[in-house]
Amino acid sequence: MLTRREVLCAAAGWLATRASAEPNLSTGSAGGEELLGALPGKKPLIQRAFRPPNFETPLAGLAPLYTDNSVFFVRYHLPTIPFVDAARWQLQVGGASAQRKLALSLHELKSAFEKVSVTAVNQCSGNRRGLFTPRVPGVQWANGAMGNALWTGVRLRDVLHKAGVAADALEVVFNGADVPLLPETPDFVKSLPIDRALDDGTLIAFEMNGQPLPHWNGAPARLVVPGWTGTYWMKHLTEIRVQPTAFDGYWMKSAYRIPTGAFATARFASQETPENTPITEMVVNSLITSPAPSARVRRGEPLHVRGKAWDGGAGITAVEVSVDGRQTWREAKLGRDLGRFGWREFELPLDTSHSGPIEISVRARSRNGATQPEKLTPNPGGYHDNLVQTARVEVS
Amino acid sequence: MRCLLRRALISLSATLLAGAASHVPSTQAAAAEVTELREGTGKDLTIGRCIICHSVEYIPSNAPAMNRAAWQKTIQKMKDRFGAPITDEEAKQILDYLDANYSGKSG
Numbered sequence: 001m002l003t004r005r006e007v008l009c010a011a012a013g014w015l016a017t018r019a020s021a022e023p024n025l026s027t028g029s030a031g032g033e034e035l036l037g038a039l040p041g042k043k044p045l046i047q048r049a050f051r052p053p054n055f056e057t058p059l060a061g062l063a064p065l066y067t068d069n070s071v072f073f074v075r076y077h078l079p080t081i082p083f084v085d086a087a088r089w090q091l092q093v094g095g096a097s098a099q100r101k102l103a104l105s106l107h108e109l110k111s112a113f114e115k116v117s118v119t120a121v122n123q124c125s126g127n128r129r130g131l132f133t134p135r136v137p138g139v140q141w142a143n144g145a146m147g148n149a150l151w152t153g154v155r156l157r158d159v160l161h162k163a164g165v166a167a168d169a170l171e172v173v174f175n176g177a178d179v180p181l182l183p184e185t186p187d188f189v190k191s192l193p194i195d196r197a198l199d200d201g202t203l204i205a206f207e208m209n210g211q212p213l214p215h216w217n218g219a220p221a222r223l224v225v226p227g228w229t230g231t232y233w234m235k236h237l238t239e240i241r242v243q244p245t246a247f248d249g250y251w252m253k254s255a256y257r258i259p260t261g262a263f264a265t266a267r268f269a270s271q272e273t274p275e276n277t278p279i280t281e282m283v284v285n286s287l288i289t290s291p292a293p294s295a296r297v298r299r300g301e302p303l304h305v306r307g308k309a310w311d312g313g314a315g316i317t318a319v320e321v322s323v324d325g326r327q328t329w330r331e332a333k334l335g336r337d338l339g340r341f342g343w344r345e346f347e348l349p350l351d352t353s354h355s356g357p358i359e360i361s362v363r364a365r366s367r368n369g370a371t372q373p374e375k376l377t378p379n380p381g382g383y384h385d386n387l388v389q390t391a392r393v394e395v396s
Numbered sequence: 397m398r399c400l401l402r403r404a405l406i407s408l409s410a411t412l413l414a415g416a417a418s419h420v421p422s423t424q425a426a427a428a429e430v431t432e433l434r435e436g437t438g439k440d441l442t443i444g445r446c447i448i449c450h451s452v453e454y455i456p457s458n459a460p461a462m463n464r465a466a467w468q469k470t471i472q473k474m475k476d477r478f479g480a481p482i483t484d485e486e487a488k489q490i491l492d493y494l495d496a497n498y499s500g501k502s503g
Contacts, residue, residue: 035453050451079449135461135501137470139454181449184479250477 034058039216043070048139052076053216056144062308063289065336065345066119067147069209074216075124075145075230077188077251078178084236086212086220091159091204095173095241099164106206106220112162113154118201119342120226121148121310122233125256125279129382136382143287148308148343151224153205157198160242165198168244170270172197174223177236186250190232192225193268194242201226201313201341204237226341227281227313228266229383231256246270252278258379264370265312281312284372285386286319286346286364296394303350303393305332308343309364315340318365321348326361326374326388340367352395361390438493445482445490446474459500466501467494 037047037055045055053074061071086106093102104112123146130140139145160172171191180187196202203224206213213219218235225232231251246252257276265281272278286309297303309316315337320329335345350358363372372388433439433452446452462470471487471494474480482490 047453048457049453051447052450130457137458137461137466140457140461180478182479182481185449186477254477 039074041070041214042074042216045071045074046142046144048141052079052081054139055216056141057147058144059289059292062144062147062287063306065148065338066209067149069149069211069214069217072122072147072149072208072214072217073124073145075139076178076235078185079181081178082236083215084177084220089220089238091221091237091240093159093163093240093242095243097166097169097242097244098160099166102159102163104159109154109159109204109221110206113158115152116155116203117150117152118203118224118226119148119150119338120224121146121282121341121343122224122230123147123282123310125229125231125383126381128385131385131387132376132382136380138382145230148310148338149208150210151203151205152207152210153203153221153224155200156202156204156223156240157200159204159240160198163242165194165242166244169194169242170244171242171247173239173241173243173247174232174234174237175239175241176218176222176234177238188251189247189249190234191247191249191252191271192232193270196225196228196266197242227311229256229279229282231279255381256383257381258383262377262379263384279381279383282310283384283386284311284314284316284364284366284370285309286362286372286389288360288362288389288391291360291391291393293391294394295391296396297352299352299355299395301352303352303358303395304347305350305360305362305391306345306347307362309346309362310343311364311366311368311370313340314366314368314370316344316364317367319344319346320363320365321350322361322363323350323358325359329363332362355395358393358395359390360393361388363388434497436493436497438489439497441486442490442493445480445486448480449478455494455498459498461501462494463499463501464491464495467491467499 035047036044038044046058048054048056053076055074057071057073089106091104126138127141127145128143129136129138130142171193173191175189178188204221205224206221208217213222221237223234223237252271256279258279260272260277268278268280286307288307290306305321309319319332321332322329332346332348365371372386374388376387433443443452468491471491475482
């Protein structure tokens with residue numbers, strides 16, 4: 001239960017959001033008009049919803065190798081988001097399958113465990129939902145509910161081992177400081193299978209691109225689950241529970257689920273039913289960041305297709321480009337390897353010696369053999385849209 | 397108790413909002429939160445109930461994915477799963493408003 005003071009702080013935080021967003025109309029990447037709004041500390045982002053704040057990165061913000069904190073997308077489920085005081089923040093660790101309870105301050109978290117970093121894509125499960133055909137309800141994201149960042153913190157595993165993990169541990173449950181407004185609304189609480197929680201790569205991060213985590217991206221500490229969709233990356237982390245049973249909260253049992261067996265991604269066995277199962281890893285995907293949609297170039301002018309490719313952690317082996325209606329494909333040059341959880345830049349020069357339209361299609365291939373499909377796998381949540389995308393350019 | 401808490405929270409928000417208006421240009425605050433919905437019977441009720449928990453951009457942005465059955469399902473979910481304080485009679489009025497103005501699903 002919130003104290004009166006906490007409610008006041010939370011409400012004040014919400015008001016701060018109201019007061020400083022400065023929406024204005026601008027041309028979005030899809031060619032339509034998008035509402036732009038700046039949250040405190042952020043540059044103007046595409047405003048999908050003001051409260052809870054859901055803001056996506058405009059295409060230009062996804063062009064750099066690392067996505068700047070000031071344009072990194074923002075996604076919340078609940079309207080009450082306190083500004084957490086890092087000096088007073090505590091992380092509670094416990095649960096029926098933990099051998100002892102811990103209460104860690106930010107200083108203790110930073111000093112008692114080895115500091116590690118990982119470059120990883122953070123992508124909302126519903127990224128591109130707004131591009132689904134037929135349309136699916138939910139936040140109507142285009143391509144920008146994602147970004148690539150260097151996350152620094154400590155291994156979740158090291159913290160769990162300090163608490164002691166009992167042999168019967170099945171799931172680890174995570175809660176953050178954001179809370180519902182109405183008492184009946186389910187709090188946003190998520191769980192991970194014990195093996196993913198104990199994986200080397202899963203972090204409790206307190207830095208993003210070398211800076212303290214921005215408020216809107218989970219200050220003072222958040223979960224980082226490389227390769228898995230953003231829904232597991234709990235922001236403003238306050239509580240970790242190790243338990244011998246499957247967590248049965250709304251956000252695990254009813255939301256963020258995909259048809260069982262529909263995608264070749266990691267299983268989450270303790271949460272699976274014959275009908276559906278939680279979304280887990282990201283699927284192989286790519287994004288054309290340049291040329292911009294419907295760009296025009298002069299005949300003979302240099303033209304490069306550039307973009308990013310990523311997957312759930314197998315790593316990208318190739319990105320192919322077609323300019324003849326997907327009949328033949330050429331391999332693009334890949335950029336720096338940032339590790340298997342970061343995205344991979346690609347680039348290919350294109351022939352502009354003839355006038356007319358060019359349709360540039362791009363598909364990425366993962367080290368596990370998966371490639372981007374031509375057909376969408378329908379699912380009610382509108383997840384995993386990794387269709388081959390096409391940019392159209394006019395040469396004149 | 398629950399209703400009292402709700403009322404308390406809503407009036408608290410309203411009070412703080414009035415306080416905040418003194419040091420921010422009101423046009424900015426208004427432009428940020430208020431998304432106009434189409435005129436029609438049930439508009440005020442719809443806005444009034446929905447904005448307790450979320451701003452109303454969701455309504456026009458989701459219209460292409462919605463028809464009467466989908467709005468019915470959504471309203472039911474807000475009531476049953478999220479605890480939205482909407483009576484059955486109000487739910488019907490909200491459904492009629494949303495269906496008349498924001499059912500854009502083709503087919």
